[in-house]
Amino acid sequence: MxxxxxxxxxxxxxxxxxxxxxxxxxxxxxxxxxxxxxxxxxxxxxxxxxxxxxxxxxxxxxxxxxxxxxxxxxxxxxxxxxxxxxLARPATAGEDELRRRVAAVDVEDVLRFREVLEVGAAGLCAAYGLGGEDAGRLRAALAATHDAPLADYRRLDTMLHLTLAELSGSATLAAQYAAVRATVNDLLDCIPLLVRNLEHSQQQHTALVEAVLDGDAEGAREVMREHCCGTAALLRGFLA
Structure with missing residues (x-):
């Protein structure tokens, strides 16, 4: 060049x-x-x-x-x-479906709203503290994502994030997150699962749970913000 x-x-x-x-x-x-x-x-x-x-x-x-x-x-x-x-890039059925789904939503709005909810939930869980059964639920949700088969990874990843939202103590936040996550998953389902990205996500998940259980609210918010930005970067790349 x-x-x-x-x-x-x-x-x-x-x-x-x-x-x-x-x-x-x-x-x-x-x-x-x-x-x-x-x-x-x-x-x-x-x-x-x-x-x-x-x-x-x-x-x-x-x-x-x-x-x-x-x-x-x-x-x-x-x-x-x-x-x-x-190389020449022929359109695939997946890409056609992705374009249809993208046309039906404001992707930037979805990604920003998701980040606000996720960062807020992480901060709340860390600030108010999780103990006993709640801490066990979060650890179990994290453990389920480790070594998960690719076919199950996104479902288990979703469950980890939903668990964090539920443990925030705000039923409204959890309900709003469930709705926005469904939209995000519709988009994620149309792009490939990248092993390198999943490995990175797992590292962030681990750091996130550790920060939450340590009561480090700022650390939990920062890890979650980075995590959301990583997902947004992938989607923007494939959706551009």
């Missing part, structure tokens, strides 16, 4: 935040492709340049590129004129 072509990526490619490096890097590269800034058949910037622009490690970048390759969006070619090339 020549200097002029690289310059046109400047409005999109920018350093990602440390908390969600994989998800935000994936979002940005997907956006580059969806906007046509790198056309079908054209080569993405070299790994070194991409890693520098995004301020991520080469290892994380390669995980992002592998996801894109697994989804049939790019291919790696070896040799003097090799690199990572953007």
């Amino acid at each position: 020549n200097e002029h072509a690289a310059d046109r990526l400047s409005p999109v490619l920018r350093p990602v935040r440390a908390g969600n490096g994989f998800e935000e890097a994936l979002q940005q590269i997907l956006q580059v492709m969806r906007l046509g800034l790198v056309a079908q058949g054209e080569r993405l910037p070299a790994e070194r340049e991409l890693a520098e622009r995004l301020q991520i490690s080469r290892v994380t970048l390669r995980e992002v590129l592998k996801v894109l390759a697994d989804q049939g969006l790019v291919e790696s070619r070896r040799g003097r004129y090799g690199g990572t090339f953007v």
Whole structure:
């Protein structure tokens, strides 16, 4: 990719935040492709340049590129004129369904409302404290997500978040969260499950539960905010 072509990526490619490096890097590269800034058949910037622009490690970048390759969006070619090339992207039934669902909702509104509810629930649970049976419920919900088969992961992930909302002590918050989570799941069901993202989510889940049970309200809110931003980054990437 020549200097002029690289310059046109400047409005999109920018350093990602440390908390969600994989998800935000994936979002940005997907956006580059969806906007046509790198056309079908054209080569993405070299790994070194991409890693520098995004301020991520080469290892994380390669995980992002592998996801894109697994989804049939790019291919790696070896040799003097090799690199990572953007492929033609045929529409699939999943994408058609996703577009239909996206057209029916205000995605940004849903994502922001979800973040407000989730961050608030995490802070409330930590501030007021969970003990005995409630703490056991939260630990059990977290444990159920560990090593869950991919087919069950989103259901168990949902149960963990719903449990936290219920334990906040606000029935209204829990009901509103259940409704918004159903909408989020409709969108998540139309994008691929990414193992790297699930591993990262599990780390955040663990940190979240630890903060809640330690009574660290600010820490719990911050972890939950990062977690919601990671999911939002993935959805924005695939929905763009």
